[in-house]
Amino acid sequence: MLLSLAASRRVLFLGGKGGVGKTTVASAVALAQARAGRRVLLVSTDPAHNLGHLWQRRIGPARVRVAANLDALELDPEATVRAHLDEVGAALRQLMPPHLAGEVDRHLALSRDAPGMHEAALLERIAELVEEGLRDGDLLVFDTAPSGHTARLMALPEMMSAWTEGLLRRQERSERFGAALRNLGADDGVAERALGGGSAGNPRDRDQRIRQVLHRRRHRFEHLRGVLADGALAAFVIVLAAERLPVLETIELHAQLQRAGVQVGGLVVNKRSPADAGEFLAGRHAQEEAHLQHLNRALPELPVQQLPLLPGDVVGAEALEAFAGRL
Numbered sequence: 001m002l003l004s005l006a007a008s009r010r011v012l013f014l015g016g017k018g019g020v021g022k023t024t025v026a027s028a029v030a031l032a033q034a035r036a037g038r039r040v041l042l043v044s045t046d047p048a049h050n051l052g053h054l055w056q057r058r059i060g061p062a063r064v065r066v067a068a069n070l071d072a073l074e075l076d077p078e079a080t081v082r083a084h085l086d087e088v089g090a091a092l093r094q095l096m097p098p099h100l101a102g103e104v105d106r107h108l109a110l111s112r113d114a115p116g117m118h119e120a121a122l123l124e125r126i127a128e129l130v131e132e133g134l135r136d137g138d139l140l141v142f143d144t145a146p147s148g149h150t151a152r153l154m155a156l157p158e159m160m161s162a163w164t165e166g167l168l169r170r171q172e173r174s175e176r177f178g179a180a181l182r183n184l185g186a187d188d189g190v191a192e193r194a195l196g197g198g199s200a201g202n203p204r205d206r207d208q209r210i211r212q213v214l215h216r217r218r219h220r221f222e223h224l225r226g227v228l229a230d231g232a233l234a235a236f237v238i239v240l241a242a243e244r245l246p247v248l249e250t251i252e253l254h255a256q257l258q259r260a261g262v263q264v265g266g267l268v269v270n271k272r273s274p275a276d277a278g279e280f281l282a283g284r285h286a287q288e289e290a291h292l293q294h295l296n297r298a299l300p301e302l303p304v305q306q307l308p309l310l311p312g313d314v315v316g317a318e319a320l321e322a323f324a325g326r327l
């Protein structure tokens with residue numbers, strides 16, 4: 001299921017509870033698709049990155065080649081927030097009269113640690129990578145952070161679009177007002193002062209610049225929302241263990257994603273205990289079956305792939321290659 005899902009999509013997100021195997025499964029599916037000849041980019045959005053540990057090499061915010069056809073990167077939340085705030089700051093400074101520049105700086109300094117700021121910045125970077133990835137590559141695989149974080153992230157394009165929309169409308173109103181003043185015969189300086197200042201230069205040029213910045217951001221979020229909602233282009237895969245809490249959280253995460261307009265393409269039940277390796281594990285296997293029945297009753301329409309519990313950890317390219325062979 002996972003391989004055919006990945007093969008028929010351009011963007012794949014893997015999410016789920018902590019420690020269930022998101023990074024391992026994301027890496028394995030990315031590797032399998034790269035082996036099949038697609039150009040793949042594997043991206044970790046989890047601030048507590050472990051792509052590097054798994055691949056046993058340094059992976060940072062710039063893409064590095066980890067196998068033929070396969071690049072990987074780990075988003076750096078701090079750098080992403082900085083870049084995001086710099087851009088927002090530049091846009092705000094253009095919108096606000098110069099004597100309020102100090103206000104803008106204070107606002108931005110506070111925003112750095114505001115709740116949601118990391119997520120917003122991360123989302124913008126994801127949106128950017130999706131745009132680039134669809135243009136320059138064949139498949140993007142996102143290894144995401146544990147459940148709650150991811151669901152909030154997925155609901156953000158909607159919120160961010162609304163925010164940008166509000167700014168654009170304000171901007172359009174002030175532009176209309178400026179145009180009206182100019183039509184009344186006021187020179188640009190008068191129109192500029194009536195608008196409360198703004199940065200130096202022709203107000204029409206300034207308006208044009210602000211418009212470009214805001215339109216680019218809005219377009220980026222709209223594009224991401226469109227991709228996430230397009231089941232033929234993107235799929236979200238929930239990884240879980242066949243245990244009580246992961247099953248309950250999976251049902252909840254599925255509902256949250258649906259509310260956010262994100263298509264869930266399937267479920268991966270990882271670390272299934274064997275039924276034929278002694279009484280203890282057979283007992284666990286039977287218990288897991290009961291949990292999976294509950295899962296199936298709650299989400300009967302979703303395809304499920306099961307992966308066995310392995311005797312050892314999956315570490316390094318060779319182990320990943322073997323794990324990919326089981327998909």
Ligand SMILES: Nc1ncnc2c1ncn2[C@@H]1O[C@H](COP(=O)(O)OP(=O)(O)OP(=O)(O)O)[C@@H](O)[C@H]1O
Pocket residue numbers: 017018019020021022023024025046050145146270271272307308309310311312313314315
């Ligand atoms: N099928 C498996 N059999 C045995 N061990 C596994 C299996 N899948 C993953 N593991 C091991 O489980 C641990 C957690 O896996 P992984 O890091 O992929 O989970 P994760 O969901 O990304 O965790 P986190 O939420 O912390 O990011 C790792 O040590 C990994 O090697």
Ligand SMILES: [Mg+2]
Pocket residue numbers: 022023024046050143144
């Ligand atoms: Mg992980």
